[in-house]
Amino acid sequence: MPAPAIDLTTRAHQWLEPVLAPGGTALDATCGNGHDTLFLARAVAPGGTVHAFDLQAAAIERSRRRLDAAATGTAIQWYQRDHAGLADVLESIRLDAAMFNLGWLPRSDSNIITTPASTTAALAAAVALLRPGARLTVICYRGHAGGAREAAAVRAWLETARIRLLAREPDQPAPGAPVLYAIEPL
Numbered sequence: 197m198p199a200p201a202i203d204l205t206t207r208a209h210q211w212l213e214p215v216l217a218p219g220g221t222a223l224d225a226t227c228g229n230g231h232d233t234l235f236l237a238r239a240v241a242p243g244g245t246v247h248a249f250d251l252q253a254a255a256i257e258r259s260r261r262r263l264d265a266a267a268t269g270t271a272i273q274w275y276q277r278d279h280a281g282l283a284d285v286l287e288s289i290r291l292d293a294a295m296f297n298l299g300w301l302p303r304s305d306s307n308i309i310t311t312p313a314s315t316t317a318a319l320a321a322a323v324a325l326l327r328p329g330a331r332l333t334v335i336c337y338r339g340h341a342g343g344a345r346e347a348a349a350v351r352a353w354l355e356t357a358r359i360r361l362l363a364r365e366p367d368q369p370a371p372g373a374p375v376l377y378a379i380e381p382l
């Protein structure tokens with residue numbers, strides 16, 4: 197992932213911090229190497245729960261190791277499956293926050309990437325589970341093959357979804373640069 201992603205991940209955490217508290221419930225829709233899962237786990241400790249999805253066994257394994265080492269005390273529910281079907285397993289769970297950090301798993305097969313159809317289906321499913329006042333962040337990477345198309349699909353989805361856009365960062369992204377959106381449900 198390009199270097200600016202680090203800053204956008206930090207910014208995503210900053211957008212979510214105000215809505216996270218001990219005992220809360222959060223979703224990491226793309227757990228990858230577990231950095232965002234760890235952030236969420238610390239923010240809802242003690243007594244909270246994080247639901248962490250990823251298609252790849254390697255991602256679940258890496259994230260699980262990171263979370264085990266950090267011993268946050270937060271309950272982590274791991275799901276090795278497509279986040280497009282997250283409603284099937286989360287059912288009536290209500291979320292305080294959700295994170296989507298799109299793209300591929302660093303240090304892994306860069307052909308396994310998030311895609312427009314499953315990403316927008318998962319975003320819609322996650323928004324439906326957000327409590328009033330909850331927040332969702334999505335970081336779109338536009339530099340890799342398929343990234344610009346996915347980012348365009350996310351932008352189109354944002355225009356029709358029942359959400360309020362809190363932020364788009366950077367405001368004027370350079371061509372191909374990643375973009376962060378922070379939203380809340382209407």
Ligand SMILES: C[S@@+](CC[C@H](N)C(=O)[O-])C[C@H]1O[C@@H](n2cnc3c(N)ncnc32)[C@H](O)[C@@H]1O
Binds near residue numbers: 250302310314
């Ligand atoms: C940029 S990484 C996520 C980084 C991660 N949040 C972290 O903190 O390390 C994107 C992840 O999305 C996963 N992914 C791709 N398509 C997916 C899908 N349809 N459902 C769930 N995860 C998916 C990839 O396997 C990859 O691990």
